[in-house]
Amino acid sequence: xxxxxxxxxxxxxxxxxxxxxxxxxxxxxxxxxxxxxxxxxxxxxxxxxxxxxxxxxxxxxxxxxxxxxxxxxxxxxxxxxxxxxxxxxxxxxxxxxxxxxxxxxxxxxxxxxxxxxxxxxxxxxxxxxxxxxxxxxxxxxxxxxxxxxxxxxxxxxxxxxxxxxxxxxxxxxxxxxxxxxxxxxxxxxxxxxxxxxxxxxxxxxxxxxxxxxxxxxxxxxxxxxxxxxxxxxxxxxxxxxxxxxxxxxxxxxxxxxxxxxxxxxxxxxxxxxxxxxxxxxxxxxxxxxxxxxxxxxxxxxxxxxxxxxxxxxxxxxxxxxxxxxxxxxxxxxxxxxxxxxxxxxxxxxxxxxxxxxxxxxxxxx
Amino acid sequence: xxxxxxxxxxxxxxxxxxxxxxxxxxxxxxxxxxxxxxxxxxxxxxxxxxxxxxxxxxxxxxxxxxxxxxxxxxxxxxxxxxxxxxxxxxxxxxxxxxxxxxxxxxxxxxxxxxxxxxxxxxxxxxxxxxxxxxxxxxxxxxxxxxxxxxxxxxxxxxxxxxxxxxxxxxxxxxxxxxxxxxxxxxxxxxxxxxxxxxxxxxxxxxxxxxxxxxxxxxxxxxxxxxxxxxxxxxxxxxxxxxxxxxxxxxxxxxxxxxxxxxxxxxxxxxxxxxxxxxxxxxxxxxxxxxxxxxxxxxxxxxxxxxxxxxxxxxxxxxxxxxxxxxxxxxxxxxxxxxxxxxxxxxxxxxxxxxxxxxx
Numbered sequence: 001x002x003x004x005x006x007x008x009x010x011x012x013x014x015x016x017x018x019x020x021x022x023x024x025x026x027x028x029x030x031x032x033x034x035x036x037x038x039x040x041x042x043x044x045x046x047x048x049x050x051x052x053x054x055x056x057x058x059x060x061x062x063x064x065x066x067x068x069x070x071x072x073x074x075x076x077x078x079x080x081x082x083x084x085x086x087x088x089x090x091x092x093x094x095x096x097x098x099x100x101x102x103x104x105x106x107x108x109x110x111x112x113x114x115x116x117x118x119x120x121x122x123x124x125x126x127x128x129x130x131x132x133x134x135x136x137x138x139x140x141x142x143x144x145x146x147x148x149x150x151x152x153x154x155x156x157x158x159x160x161x162x163x164x165x166x167x168x169x170x171x172x173x174x175x176x177x178x179x180x181x182x183x184x185x186x187x188x189x190x191x192x193x194x195x196x197x198x199x200x201x202x203x204x205x206x207x208x209x210x211x212x213x214x215x216x217x218x219x220x221x222x223x224x225x226x227x228x229x230x231x232x233x234x235x236x237x238x239x240x241x242x243x244x245x246x247x248x249x250x251x252x253x254x255x256x257x258x259x260x261x262x263x264x265x266x267x268x269x270x271x272x273x274x275x276x277x278x279x280x281x282x283x284x285x286x287x288x289x290x291x292x293x294x295x296x297x298x299x300x301x302x303x304x305x306x307x308x309x310x311x312x313x314x315x316x317x318x319x320x321x322x323x324x325x326x327x328x329x330x331x332x333x334x335x336x337x338x339x340x341x342x343x344x345x346x347x348x349x350x351x352x353x354x355x356x357x358x359x360x361x362x363x364x365x
Numbered sequence: 366x367x368x369x370x371x372x373x374x375x376x377x378x379x380x381x382x383x384x385x386x387x388x389x390x391x392x393x394x395x396x397x398x399x400x401x402x403x404x405x406x407x408x409x410x411x412x413x414x415x416x417x418x419x420x421x422x423x424x425x426x427x428x429x430x431x432x433x434x435x436x437x438x439x440x441x442x443x444x445x446x447x448x449x450x451x452x453x454x455x456x457x458x459x460x461x462x463x464x465x466x467x468x469x470x471x472x473x474x475x476x477x478x479x480x481x482x483x484x485x486x487x488x489x490x491x492x493x494x495x496x497x498x499x500x501x502x503x504x505x506x507x508x509x510x511x512x513x514x515x516x517x518x519x520x521x522x523x524x525x526x527x528x529x530x531x532x533x534x535x536x537x538x539x540x541x542x543x544x545x546x547x548x549x550x551x552x553x554x555x556x557x558x559x560x561x562x563x564x565x566x567x568x569x570x571x572x573x574x575x576x577x578x579x580x581x582x583x584x585x586x587x588x589x590x591x592x593x594x595x596x597x598x599x600x601x602x603x604x605x606x607x608x609x610x611x612x613x614x615x616x617x618x619x620x621x622x623x624x625x626x627x628x629x630x631x632x633x634x635x636x637x638x639x640x641x642x643x644x645x646x647x648x649x650x651x652x653x654x655x656x657x658x659x660x661x662x663x664x665x666x667x668x669x670x671x672x673x674x675x676x677x678x679x680x681x682x683x684x685x686x687x688x689x690x691x692x693x694x695x696x697x698x699x700x701x702x703x704x705x706x707x708x709x710x711x712x713x714x715x716x717x718x719x720x721x722x723x724x
Contacts, residue, residue: 119724138475193590194590195460198460250573251571324716339715340715341715352717
C-alpha cells in the first residue's frame, strides 16, 4: 500500500465540498458571524457519518460548515491570507485548504509518496508557506513538509523533524523557528494506528530553522520520562513554548503532563496539584495559550477534565469536568472548550468534534 | 479571578464524568473471564502448538521424509490457528521486547525480510540455527513468516532430501524461538500480581487500569483494532477495494495456502473474546440486539473466510471467489462500525470508540 494512495476521487469531492464555504453564509450563519466577537473552527463527524469542518461563534453557534474527504484532526489558520487548512488524522493522506472569504478555490493535497500526515501543521506568519508534520514511514523518521501556499500548496520540499512521530507544529512569531513536538512514537500505515515502539520511545521538542531546516536546539526527556509523549504545543506572547504530553507508561505513575521553555533554556515542567494530574488521566489531548489573559488551558478527553493555569505563577485558576473534553482555544474570558459529544461552549450540537479548535479571529488573544 | 472557562449554562462543571456508567458492576466478571477463559488459555494453546512445531521440525531434521515434512507443515498450520486468537491482543507483554513482530512480521511490502531470510539460507548462516543467536537477529527472520519460507519457499525440497540440512536446522531454531516467546507470554500472564491481576482488579494503585471502565475500553479496543486488522491489514492490503489493483503476493501466508487459515483464526479470536469473555453481558437488556448483530456478522465472516480458495490469484480473479472477499471487506467494515459506534455508545462512550481513540 502506498502512502500516497488517494482515498477519494479528488475532482468529484471538490465539486461537492467547499461549496458551502464559497457560496456565502446562510442567513442564520451570517447573523451569527456578524454578531460574534470571536470565530472558531473545528473538524467534526456529522450525524450522517460524514466528516467536515465547522466554523462557530464564541457562543457555540454554528456559522457554517464544509465537507472534508475524510476525518481531520488539527487545523492551521493564517490571519494574513484567511486560509484554513484541515489535516487528515494519522495516518491520513490528505490535507484540505479553504478560504472563508471565497478568495481561492478549495485545494486538496495528497501526501507525497511514502509519506502520511500526522494531523497538524502551521503557516508562516505571512501565510505564504505551510508546514506539515509528516511521517517518512519506511525510513522511520519524522519530517516537516514545506508547501507553497501561493502556488496551489505545491510541495517545495521537506525538513527533518529531528525525531520520531512529529505530532504538533508551531512557529515563532517572527517566523524564524519551527517548533516541533516529536511524540516519539513510531507508527507505520501497514499497521494502522498501532504504536510500534512503546518500549523504546524517544519523545523530544525540537526548534528548527524555518528557512533552512537546520536543528537549532532539541530537548529530549530524561530516561525516567521516556514514556512521556510530547504531543501538543502553543506559544505565548513572550516567545515561550508551552507543551502538553500523553503518558504511555504505567497507569499508576504520576508524571508531569505539561511544561514550557524559552529558546535557549531547559524545559520546565508544570507542578500541577495531585487532583489536576489525576483529572487529566495521564493524557492531555489539547493545549492552548490565551496571550492577553496570561493563561494556559489543558483539556483531557480521557479524564473528562479541563484546567486553566496562570502562566506566570503556575497556579491553577480553574478546573472543569466535561465528559470527552476535546478541543481548547483562547476565547474572550478564558478558553473555548469542545467535546466529542458535540459540546461547544454554551451549546450542544449534533456533531462529534475532533480534538482541536482553531481560533480564527482571536489568534493573539 | 472570575471563572476562566466560560462554559456551560447548564452547569456541566458540577457533573462527574459519566463515561461508561452503563458497565458499572458488570465489568469485573467480564474482565476475569477475558483473562481466565480467553487470554491465558489462548497463550497456553500457542505455547503447546509451538512446542509441537519444534518437535516436528526437529524430527524432520533428524529423519527427513515426505511424511515428516507433511507433519511439520501440519504443525505449522496448527500454530497459525493458535496464534490467530491471541495475535489480536496487542496489549501488555505483546508490546514488550518486540514479541509481536518477532512472532509475525507482516506485511513485508518491500521484501526486506525475505531478502534477509534468503541470505541466511544461501550463506548457510550457522548463527541462525540456534535459538539464542537467532533471537538477536532481525525480527523478520525469526518468526512465522520465515518458517513459512523454510517450509514452502524456493529450495524447500532440501528438507526431505538431506539429513540435518542447514535449512532444516534454521527452521527448527525458528520453531524453538517461537516456543520460547510463547513461554514468555504464558509466564507474564500467569505471574502472581502481574498483568492478569491488573486486568482483574482495576484501582488507583493498578499499573494498567485505574477503573473498571478503563479496562473495558481496553477490551473493546482489542475487538475494534482486531476487526480493523482483519479487514484493512489482512484482506484489503492484498485484495484492494473494488476495481483497485490487487496484489496476491501481499496476502499473508499465500505460499503455504494458509491465508484464510490465518484470517479465519483471527476472526475466531474475535468471536472467542466476544463470547467467552461475555462482552454481550455488559449491554443493558434493551440494547441486546446490538450484541446479537455483532455475533451474527462475526459468524458470517468466519464461515465465509474459510470458503475462499487458498489460491489467492484464483480467489482474486474468479468472480464468485472475489465476491466472497468483497463480502468479507463489506462485513468487516460493518463489524467495525457496530463495535465502535453501536456497542461503544451502548456502553456509554458518547461518540463511539474509534472517535475517542485519541491522538
